[in-house]
Amino acid sequence: MSGKPAIAPPSGGADPRDVVNAHAPFPIGRLILWAVTAVIVVDFGLIVARNENFGWPVVAAYFFDRTVLNGLSVSLGLTVVAMVIGTALGLVLAIARLSKDTLASSSASLFIWFFRGTPLLVQLIFWYNLSTLFPQISLAIPFGPTLASWETNAVITPVTAAIVGLALNEAAYMAEIIRGGLLSVDRGQAETAEAFGMTKGRALRRIIIPQAMRSIVPPTGNQLISMIKATSLVSVIAMADLLYSVQSIYNRTFEIIPMLLVAVLWYLLITSILNVGQSYIEAYYSRGERRDGAAAPLPAAQEASH
Amino acid sequence: MTAAAATTPLVKARDIHKSFDHLEVLKGIDLDVMPGEVVVILGPSGSGKSTFLRCINHLEAINKGFIEVDGEQIGYRMRNGRLQKLTGNGIARQRRKIGMVFQQFNLYPHMTALENVIEAPIGVHGMNRRDATTEALELLDRVGLSDKAASYPRQLSGGQQQRVAIARALAIKPKLMLFDEPTSALDPELVGEVLTTMRDLARQGLTMIVVTHEIGFAREAADRVVFMDGGKIVEMGRPEEVMDNPRHPRTQAFLARFL
């Protein structure tokens, strides 16, 4: 040791303690676990694939059936629209809840309390039957003139009832997720943005929300997946979503298990695509998180100045 | 610096009082800062130095007195002879000529050094991206970090982060720079690089109010040293007056710790 230079030459691997010479021990335990797991998975796959009761030919025949695809598009469409509205409204509610204005924060709390506290199924039925409670919807000044008025039945179709029900319910959950995200950002960030003369809106958009996204995205992914499955509830108000469509088919053909498998496979397929998308979004919002991470590419102006 | 010859002060603080709940933190501060002047505020921890600095750009609202920066009363305006509180956007506009450097740097962690510097020039001052980028790269060069433009804050040392923060504050071309203990969160060997940058700015005639415990910086770079204690200014004068011949016992006791 004492005779060696402080920095060994790259080729000099003479010292057996040099970590360059280290190798990992043979991972026998892990290999056995892998093998056992693989056998179980393959075995299970074979059992399912060979079992005639699952009716795979029927699954294949109906996978791209028109009725199924229509149901799928209803499910996806409802999910996207309700999620977009729910997230936007959730953001507003989250900001309102965090505001110093008592009217704003208590209205937001009331909204969240109600829509999180009642079953979604009941909310959907309520919206669908709004016309029995309020035959007319009108915009009016209390004790004053009526500005506009609509027949409730003309406004609340199964589609609007489903969208309103799903979106308002989603907004209540998203509000809490977004609020948690906003609170997770260091207080000094908002203060710095303020000190630099940013308006509150700009500070939220450019500084606070991008940092809050790191904790908002994962639970939002959960919400999105729950939402896709929650759309199956709309069949109670006569909307033909994916689950409703396969049910309508097996009510005719009695191929219950194969048709449910069609739905299950579609749900899994969509969920998998969402998972991939989510991991990309998460990677994007955690840029700047790793110390060893690659630096960002330089903008064109930098190259020009060289 | 001969800037003290200028006639009107850039910062005029009169009888500033500030309380948090029932704790009175500032008990009547009067201070004028001339254009180009470098004022260093010394004082024990808890004496109200940060609070005073934060009142100047209205991060804290004062309870009594008034503050003017560049002839404009901070946080208020006169309307038909009556004093009116400014709205959020009005205050935001006033802050655009005041740069601030924080003890904890407070860089935006999701933006590269360059993006940190161009954020306010583009978003607040309406500069176009190309000009803002060119200027930002010059500023990063000036603080010795031209090779770190594409790094994220977490990939930089504390001293480098603080220099990016200084470049970010300079990018808005401030008339006044506020520094709140800019070197207190740094490892001792990194303090020097930040102080060198600040000394250069002082030499170039930037108006600065600096809260620091760096006695050497005060001695070399300050035009005036202000000593605060218990929410009041107890002594004020040229660095050699205050630091070599402190008259007030509190100043003497404070400075004795640095000998």
Ligand SMILES: Nc1ncnc2c1ncn2[C@@H]1O[C@H](COP(=O)(O)OP(=O)(O)O)[C@@H](O)[C@H]1O
């Ligand atoms: N936001 C606040 N709420 C309540 N008390 C505060 C707040 N900010 C500062 N203080 C109190 O004001 C006093 C002065 O604080 P500060 O201005 O930070 O002192 P200094 O910067 O000189 O150390 C301290 O007693 C501190 O606890």
Ligand SMILES: [Mg+2]
């Ligand atoms: Mg302080």
